[in-house]
Amino acid sequence: MLQKLTKENSTVPARSVFLTCSGFETRAISAAKKFAEFGTQFDKSILATYNDPKNSSAELAFQPILRGLTEHPQASCVVPLEGATSFRKRLKAELTDVDHVYCDITGFNTPAMFEALSGIMDSGKSMNVVYTEASEYSPSRQEFEEFFCEGREEDLFSVEEYEMSSFAYSKACEVDFISGFEGVVSPGYPYFLIAFLPFKRSRLGAVLQQIEASRRLLISGDPVRTDLKWRAWALEKINQDILDHNASQHKKLSTLDLKQTLDFLEETIRNMSIQYRYNIVVAPLGSKIQKVACWLFGCRNPRVSVLQSNPVEVFADSYSHGAQDTFISSDLRALFKGDF
Incomplete structure (x- = not known):
């Protein structure tokens, strides 16, 4: 692909x-x-x-x-x-x-x-x-480990300090449906949220505040490059509290495999008959290629709603190098x- x-x-x-x-x-x-x-x-x-x-x-x-x-x-x-x-x-x-x-x-x-x-x-x-x-993507491994280290318990202060840091983008976010991908909401039906994990949990937190989903499926990116493999662990560390409440509904997908992501999304709503029982909302907060898969998924399934959690500010100088x-x-x- x-x-x-x-x-x-x-x-x-x-x-x-x-x-x-x-x-x-x-x-x-x-x-x-x-x-x-x-x-x-x-x-x-x-x-x-x-x-x-x-x-x-x-x-x-x-x-x-x-x-x-x-x-x-x-x-x-x-x-x-x-x-x-x-x-x-x-x-x-x-x-x-x-x-x-x-x-x-x-x-x-x-x-x-x-x-x-x-x-x-x-x-x-x-x-x-x-x-x-x-x-290199922000934060670097060295920058990240100033806040989190493998095997160490973090307190609320260190988590909040990381969220407030000037890595990539601001903590404050605005949630809205993507134009043309508002989907169809059936009154009385519960919500099924498919969300890709971001590098600041506040982006996902803003989505969870807006969409009261009775079921959630969380997807984390699995980098292909060896030098970026640590980011898979980091992504889960950042969103640990959310993952703890959704342990059985978590999937790792390659950050560069468009077809794998699209196939997984399609299989999820069909094998579990999700499309007949829920209003489906997708939050593509992962890699760019995963977002292309979400775009294709929305095109193929026009009843699906696709939303974005947009940071109020992007720190351009530190976003990537x-x-x-x-x-x-x-x-x-x-x-x-x-x-x-």
Whole structure:
């Protein structure tokens, strides 16, 4: 499903477009640089931009690279991320003269990524997802172990101190349903919540306060890279009290296996007849690839509600550092269809 981007697999078919986003992380521009290095040529490139002055330097860095990815510089355009509906319509219009879309999700936040992928789906074009991992994610192991150490009991003060720290994002969060993925709520039916564990439990705590679920399924990410394996333990440590109350409903899934996550979500609601007995809510607070799986799951099952717990503040300087491998998926259209 996902393979590492190399020069050997970097050739794209005719009438292809590269869609990316000027995110604040260093790795956001990495895929564009790699395609340029490999000599990949697209018919068009599209840069989605945030309406945020802090991102202006990132936008300027992207533009010459994207112009170099096309034969004609005028084939490169900018689409502002202003309003979910208008962005989706504008994106669909930009895709009328192409057949294949390579969407780099690295710089998109969750709501914008859902809109971008949905816009591509609306266009009926083939869709390959591109994603670059960071060299290091916040918090680092050393930073994390200042608050938590394996085998040591933590007090409430150390847990709260970690939650208040300036790692990645703020403790304060706002919970809302993702536009277009509000699902269908049947009055009188209980809620079944499927939540991916975040690196600050306050994000999940905000979801639990809003959704009074009679059943919960918690999913933690299992990193593929050896140097990130410690984060699987760290994730469970952060959310320990929530896991203790849901011991029988906890599953580990790879952070980079889109198909594994999608298949697990589908099997869960079908094997347990969940779709006939509950209002299903999904909170994709895990890895970016797991979020793509949640987007596919929502597309295939329109009765499912998908919500996001958005931090009030993101600490851009400490969110992640550097860039490592870039991955590219096969065409996602085969996974669109589903029954509910």
